[in-house]
Amino acid sequence: MKYAAPRGTKDILPDEAPLWQAIERACRETFGLFNYREIRTPVFESTEVFSRSIGDSTDIVSKEMYTFADRKGRSLTLRPEATASVVRAALENNLLSTDNLLKVYYLGPMFRYERPQAGRQRQFHQAGVEAFGSADPSLDAETVQLSVKLFENLGLKELAVDLNSVGCPECQPVFREALKKYFAAHLAELCDDCRQRFAANPLRLLDCKEARCQKYIEQAPAMIDHLDPECQAHFAKVRGWLDGLKVKYRVNDRLVRGLDYYTRTVFEVVSKQLGAQNAVCGGGRYDNLVKQFGGKSVPAIGFAVGLERLAEIMGKSKVKSQKSKVDLFIAVLGEQAKKVAFDLMSQARDLGLSADTDFLGRSLSAQLKAADRLGAGYVYIIGDDELAKRSAALKNMKTAEQKEVPFAELFTQFAGECGKGCSCEE
Ligand code: ATP
Ligand code: MG
Numbered sequence: 149m150k151y152a153a154p155r156g157t158k159d160i161l162p163d164e165a166p167l168w169q170a171i172e173r174a175c176r177e178t179f180g181l182f183n184y185r186e187i188r189t190p191v192f193e194s195t196e197v198f199s200r201s202i203g204d205s206t207d208i209v210s211k212e213m214y215t216f217a218d219r220k221g222r223s224l225t226l227r228p229e230a231t232a233s234v235v236r237a238a239l240e241n242n243l244l245s246t247d248n249l250l251k252v253y254y255l256g257p258m259f260r261y262e263r264p265q266a267g268r269q270r271q272f273h274q275a276g277v278e279a280f281g282s283a284d285p286s287l288d289a290e291t292v293q294l295s296v297k298l299f300e301n302l303g304l305k306e307l308a309v310d311l312n313s314v315g316c317p318e319c320q321p322v323f324r325e326a327l328k329k330y331f332a333a334h335l336a337e338l339c340d341d342c343r344q345r346f347a348a349n350p351l352r353l354l355d356c357k358e359a360r361c362q363k364y365i366e367q368a369p370a371m372i373d374h375l376d377p378e379c380q381a382h383f384a385k386v387r388g389w390l391d392g393l394k395v396k397y398r399v400n401d402r403l404v405r406g407l408d409y410y411t412r413t414v415f416e417v418v419s420k421q422l423g424a425q426n427a428v429c430g431g432g433r434y435d436n437l438v439k440q441f442g443g444k445s446v447p448a449i450g451f452a453v454g455l456e457r458l459a460e461i462m463g464k465s466k467v468k469s470q471k472s473k474v475d476l477f478i479a480v481l482g483e484q485a486k487k488v489a490f491d492l493m494s495q496a497r498d499l500g501l502s503a504d505t506d507f508l509g510r511s512l513s514a515q516l517k518a519a520d521r522l523g524a525g526y527v528y529i530i531g532d533d534e535l536a537k538r539s540a541a542l543k544n545m546k547t548a549e550q551k552e553v554p555f556a557e558l559f560t561q562f563a564g565e566c567g568k569g570c571s572c573e574e
Contacts, residue, residue, distance in 0.1 A: 185251065194222070197233065202408060280447075289395070306421055316376070328350050473502075
């Protein structure tokens with residue numbers, strides 16, 4: 149084979165597509181129930197849209213971005229996540245105000261130059277929501293509730309919500325100093341990345357996945373012990389609302405998340421059915437990002453769900469999605485029969501029935517086998533005799549019943565089966 153898909157990318161093949169469609173449908177429906185409307189932004193942006201917001205010392209900006217110069221030498225980047233793009237789009241199109249809530253969702257491919265492994269690709273998909281305009285803790289709780297609702301609607305169990313607060317620009321510096329003081333004593337034992345994080349952004353130390361750093365991370369000071377009174381009160385209210393909503397969660401005081409723009413509430417949904425890369429959803433509040441983009445001060449919160457990981461859990465949970473089937477397969481012998489078939493297929497499709505025929509000049513028995521493989525509901529068989537009498541045998545593939553139906557009455561027969569003009573079993 150001459151070509152292979154680029155490293156870290158995957159084809160979603162026709163057999164897998166129904167699962168993806170079911171996931172996408174559940175995302176749209178659930179987001180809609182919470183009054184989110186879709187926004188679609190370009191898959192690439194000016195590089196600064198990401199570098200300025202996500203943070204220079206994060207893994208994403210420091211080593212994972214797909215950045216390239218276009219033909220005019222502009223620096224562009226394939227989006228590694230969508231929050232920054234959504235903020236850019238909302239500001240550019242004047243969608244934001246402080247006396248109105250904007251709730252938007254997105255769904256699409258993201259790009260990160262990572263080492264491909266289980267649960268990690270270079271092109272992957274996320275669905276996510278962003279709500280702009282309120283700093284109220286009830287919105288934090290509703291956002292967490294929405295993520296849980298989505299997984300419930302997909303029939304998924306064995307998920308847990310991790311919740312933490314990363315404070316605000318007032319209390320974070322104090323915590324950062326406490327972390328630096330603590331980790332300074334263990335620098336020699338930490339991984340190379342962590343030694344860099346120590347200098348550039350000590351908060352990121354808590355996010356390290358390396359085994360050798362874990363025992364130091366476990367003993368490190370916790371942000372929730374360093375929150376200022378306002379952040380403390382906010383966190384307590386978020387927890388209160390979550391309890392009121394009966395959303396189960398656990399406080400994980402190590403949770404910091406991989407992007408710099410988060411303030412106060414951060415959360416992740418993790419699955420017991422995944423390996424090391426066990427987070428299916430991550431999100432949090434980002435009250436200063438809009439201002440940082442040059443807008444007004446508009447508080448916001450959101451989350452993103454990793455769809456590959458979701459698809460993997462669903463595959464494991466045997467959450468079956470319907471295989472698509474063709475309603476009518478018309479087996480044809482000869483050019484003239486095919487012309488009739490084309491006319492009948494047009495009528496079928498006008499009625500909303502899926503239809504197909506033979507394009508390979510196969511024998512009748514090969515065509516019947518093909519129809520079987522396609523899961524055809526009905527097969528209509530047209531040869532020379534049938535052309536002469538303008539009538540042919542219609543075979544119900546499920547019951548193997550066969551009856552003679554004139555060309556002109558084919559679709560009244562279909563309608564007769566269920567009254568809706570299709571071959572379903574309702
Ligand atoms: P991780 O710690 O697993 O690298 P992250 O903090 O980089 O996650 P986020 O930026 O929070 O991830 O993205 C939200 C979700 O998107 C993750 O929980 C995960 O399900 C999914 N995700 C992130 N990166 C990838 C990737 N390279 N391949 C597949 N899914 C991904
Ligand atoms: Mg990552």
